[in-house]
Amino acid sequence: MGEELKEKLFNQKENGWDHVDESQKQEIFKLSKEYMDFLNVAKTEREFIKQARKLADSNGYRDIITFKTLKPGDKVYFVNREKSMYLAIIGEDSIENGMHIIGSHVDSPRLDLKPNPLYEDTGFAYFKTHYYGGIKKYQWTTIPLSIHGVMVKADGEKIEVNIGENEEDPIFTITDLLPHLAQEQMEKKLKNGIEGEDLNLLIGSIPYQDKKITEKVKLNILNILNQKYGITEVDFTSSELELVPAFRARSLGFDESMVAGYGQDDKVCSYTSLKAMMELENVKHTAVCILSDKEEIGSMGNTGMESQMFDFFISEILNKLQINRPNLLNQVFCFSKMLSSDVDAGYDPIYSSVSDKTNAGFLGKGIALVKYTGARGKSGASDANAEYVAWVRNVLEKNEIRYQLTELGKVDMGGGGTIAYILANKGTDVIDCGVPVLCMHAPYEVTSKYDIYSAYQTYKAFWKE
């Protein structure tokens, strides 16, 4: 009797895998395979947007600039400076009643090259870096790194760089001390063990053959780069070159239940939402997919979510629906609903002390809803309204999607944020909704294939609502 009552009254958070049959498991593994293949060709924001645009083009989406007018069913996108993108399907219902928005980010923590990166020291050539986003610096030494990005010459010619991913390519690395001589280093606090200014990438050691000159190794590297890309040293000043781990996304575990890969924050949510969007047709509410940039450094700048570019995109939709008028944009935002699709801190039993087990997000228990983020007394949080959480729950329950309501760590343990507050400040109902991750922001992050599938189901169900 107690058992029945418990069944009825408790919020049982069961392991999702317990409810998966063989054919569902195959579905889940198939999606994760596609996801891993995507991760391997989309390690940076520019690469993600390039792939996303390709997918959109082949699924009937067109650049909004090419439309004169819009009608329900039309599929549009806008690419912002090759680093962020917004997509939409015009709904059957009037957009004046609000949109259904899913917003993720496609940038991930990494190391950027400085504007004047190249130098030589004692027979070695190096690139200086400036880290991007919240990293634990020691994790980025002694691993294979690849270089991705663009160099733009003063005349506008753009050179795309991607070196270190193919088996035949060389890779690069940042050195660390041998333990034998690390006595002093090992006494330091973990966060000071590797200094930011010491994150210098080792890139060469053969001197240019000419006895009379200095900086021969640097010259030899520049000569190689000049032959390969046609660039000179000054061209680094107008470049965006990013160092990311050179290893590939792989299945993790004997049971292959998890994915290990770089950049899963937040590409696990960007990919699953993009995939869901590609499969949508004839939605009731205008469905919008945001793939934003610069989230990891505060969403500032013209490709970040704080910029006016997203408002511009929605205004263009209103213009081309031929309904725009003063203040309509504000109204549309106020009546809209959003899932801020960003990853959640997964509960790690080895580091259990930072989590409240009753409110943590667990791998394999489905999509994680985070009602509020922030730090120290919810400071800076966008706290979702109970009414809206109930509405989202209803969508999930109707569609039999397993979910968990979670918090990012114990009270006063730290905290974080997403793009949720930006749309919430415009009046939209927003809740954070994503995949729990282990070792977030590390060169290799871990997710559960079950949760990846749950995210995909959730995003699809939200847009279909």
Ligand code: MN
């Ligand atoms: Mn994130």
Ligand code: MN
């Ligand atoms: Mn992050």
